[in-house]
Each structure stands twice: as structure tokens, then as C-alpha cells.
Amino acid sequence: MGVSGRVLVLGGTGEARRLAAALVADGVDVASSLAGRVTAPVLPAGEVRVGGFGGVDGLAAWLDARAVRAVVDATHPFAATMTASAAAATGAVGIPLLRLHRPGWVAQADDDWRWVDGLGEAADAVQGFGSVFLTTGRQGLGAFAGLTAHCLVRSVDPPSPPLPARTTIVLARGPFTVADELELLRRHAVEVVVTKDSGGAMTAAKLTAARELGLPVVLVRRPPLPPGVPTVATVDEALAWVHDAVGPRRA
Structure with a gap:
């Protein structure tokens, strides 16, 4: 009816x-x-x-x-x-x-999650890392423009400047498998993952991959x-x- x-x-x-x-x-x-x-x-x-x-x-x-x-x-x-x-x-x-x-996502016992309240705080939290995986979407990447680390950026569409000086862009749409994420993190020697607490299964595999590799994850809290x-x-x-x-x- x-x-x-x-x-x-x-x-x-x-x-x-x-x-x-x-x-x-x-x-x-x-x-x-x-x-x-x-x-x-x-x-x-x-x-x-x-x-x-x-x-x-x-x-x-x-x-x-x-x-x-x-x-x-x-x-x-x-x-x-x-x-x-x-x-x-x-x-x-x-x-x-x-x-x-x-x-939202829920941390497991082996997760190293570091919560922040915005993209600016996320950029501060990854200072000192050599390779950063940014999966926050293409909006707001300017907050990370000052990073000197190599930054791997994944988004559906090409992001617009400003971007970090050393940026590799991967254009892809989820869902992603854990095997895919493990291969990506290893290939780019990622040391820390940055993401928003989007929740859901479509992009959660990166969290599992980070856990398996012992990588910290900086998560932006929801508004x-x-x-x-x-x-x-x-x-x-x-x-x-x-x-x-x-x-x-x-x-």
C-alpha cells in the first residue's frame, strides 16, 4: 500500500x-x-x-x-x-x-585510534609522520596543505588545491576489501591513517587493515x-x- x-x-x-x-x-x-x-x-x-x-x-x-x-x-x-x-x-x-x-565505528582491543574534533586537529596529530593516508574526502584537504610528509589521498573525484606538496592521488569508489587496503598501505609505506568517523561497512576495511599492520588511525569526530x-x-x-x-x- x-x-x-x-x-x-x-x-x-x-x-x-x-x-x-x-x-x-x-x-x-x-x-x-x-x-x-x-x-x-x-x-x-x-x-x-x-x-x-x-x-x-x-x-x-x-x-x-x-x-x-x-x-x-x-x-x-x-x-x-x-x-x-x-x-x-x-x-x-x-x-x-x-x-x-x-x-559510528567502534574500536577493537588492538586499535590505536586517536580522536580529534576537526581536520585542523587531524593535521596537527600527524605531524612527524613520514607517510600519511588521507581518506577524509576531497573537501577540506587544504587543512593538510602544510604537511611535509608524503600524503596518499583517496577520493571519488580529483581534489582541488591546495594540497600537500608531496601528494599521490588515488581515484576510487568503495567498497574496498581488506586485501585491497593492505596492499595499498604496504605499497605506499603508510605510517598513519586519517579518516572521518563515517561509520558503515563500505569504507571500514581500512580500519581492519590498519589494525593488522599496527598503524595508528586519526579519526575526526562527527558534528x-x-x-x-x-x-x-x-x-x-x-x-x-x-x-x-x-x-x-x-x-
């Missing part, structure tokens, strides 16, 4: 794509929005729009004009600006919002979520919330 009214999924993640597919299968009128920062994104099922809304006011106007009944924010855990805008815009137009927030927004950790929970929030379609 379908639901009445349109649902907007703020996407760009694997969870968002799985949710959109499930909603389409249930007969939901769903639109997915992607930020447009990746040149060739993996598109979800259903209607897709790409690009920004023009801030809180633009998003609120879009929601009102499209008669959206509910919004699921399934963006990346570090998409803090979009998450804040979603909370403000849905509050302004009076429609329910859910945050689909995948759990806080807006207060008062209900949050779930799984696609199934989000799907149930949509049906509860929007209700069945009338015959």
Missing part, C-alpha cells in the same frame, strides 16, 4: 539509496536530493534532483511548493550544513523530519546533530517511520 503525499529523501549515501528503493517499491511518491559534489553519482530509484536548494529559505519554499509531507535526512554523517538546514526548513513549514544516521530531531540507525526503521508519519493512501 502506498502513502499519501510526497516524501523527500536527502541522500547521497547507500542508506538513502536503499530507502528510496524501498519507498518506490511501496508505491511512495518519493524524491531524492543529491548535493551534486560527485561527478557521476550512483542514482537512487525514483525522482532525483541534483544541487542545492538555496539555503533554509530555498528548501522551505521547495517543500511547500511540492506539497512534501515528510523529509528523511539520510545525508552523510558529516553533512552538517544540510542537516541543520533540513531541521530549520521543516520546522518553518511544519512537516516532520527524521534523521537516518548510521552508527553534533540538531536537537529535537528523531533519529534512527537503519533503513527499516526509517521506512516504518515514513509510513507512520505520512499514513496510508486513501482509495
Whole structure:
């Protein structure tokens, strides 16, 4: 059975794509929005729009004009600006919002994890290492531009300057296997890994590889979520919330 009214999924993640597919299968009128920062994104099922809304006011106007009944924010855990805008815009137009927030990674006994609160702190934490693996995405790499170490940078699309003076760029899209990550770390003689606490299985293999090689990992903590927004950790929970929030379609 379908639901009445349109649902907007703020996407760009694997969870968002799985949710959109499930909603389409249930007969939901769903639109997915992607930020447009990746040149060739993996598109979800259903209607897709790409690009920004023009801030809180633009998003609120879009929601009102499209008669959206509910919004699921399934963006990346570090998409803090979009998450804040979603909370403000849905509050302004009076429609329910859910945050689909995948759990963060959990250290194991043999892990050497060093937590920091931002990319600047991460750059400070790797001073003195000779070879650094940067897997923070291509946004914000300028924070590491002053490093003198050899920096291995992996991203989906080519990063823009400024970059560290000694940078090797690997263009790749996950998921990655532990064997792949072990080979990469060994080939580039990596001494420390830098990443964000993105969570999920798609890019977790690097943490296993670092553990097996005894390498430290500098992890950037997630930004806080807006207060008062209900949050779930799984696609199934989000799907149930949509049906509860929007209700069945009338015959």
C-alpha cells in the first residue's frame, strides 16, 4: 500500500539509496536530493534532483511548493550544513523530519585510534609522520596543505588545491576489501591513517587493515546533530517511520 503525499529523501549515501528503493517499491511518491559534489553519482530509484536548494529559505519554499509531507535526512554523517538546514526548513513549514544516521565505528582491543574534533586537529596529530593516508574526502584537504610528509589521498573525484606538496592521488569508489587496503598501505609505506568517523561497512576495511599492520588511525569526530530531531540507525526503521508519519493512501 502506498502513502499519501510526497516524501523527500536527502541522500547521497547507500542508506538513502536503499530507502528510496524501498519507498518506490511501496508505491511512495518519493524524491531524492543529491548535493551534486560527485561527478557521476550512483542514482537512487525514483525522482532525483541534483544541487542545492538555496539555503533554509530555498528548501522551505521547495517543500511547500511540492506539497512534501515528510523529509528523511539520510545525508552523510558529516553533512552538517544540510542537516541543520533540513531541521530549520521543516520546522518553518511544519512537516516532520527524521534523521537516518548510521552508527559510528567502534574500536577493537588492538586499535590505536586517536580522536580529534576537526581536520585542523587531524593535521596537527600527524605531524612527524613520514607517510600519511588521507581518506577524509576531497573537501577540506587544504587543512593538510602544510604537511611535509608524503600524503596518499583517496577520493571519488580529483581534489582541488591546495594540497600537500608531496601528494599521490588515488581515484576510487568503495567498497574496498581488506586485501585491497593492505596492499595499498604496504605499497605506499603508510605510517598513519586519517579518516572521518563515517561509520558503515563500505569504507571500514581500512580500519581492519590498519589494525593488522599496527598503524595508528586519526579519526575526526562527527558534528553534533540538531536537537529535537528523531533519529534512527537503519533503513527499516526509517521506512516504518515514513509510513507512520505520512499514513496510508486513501482509495
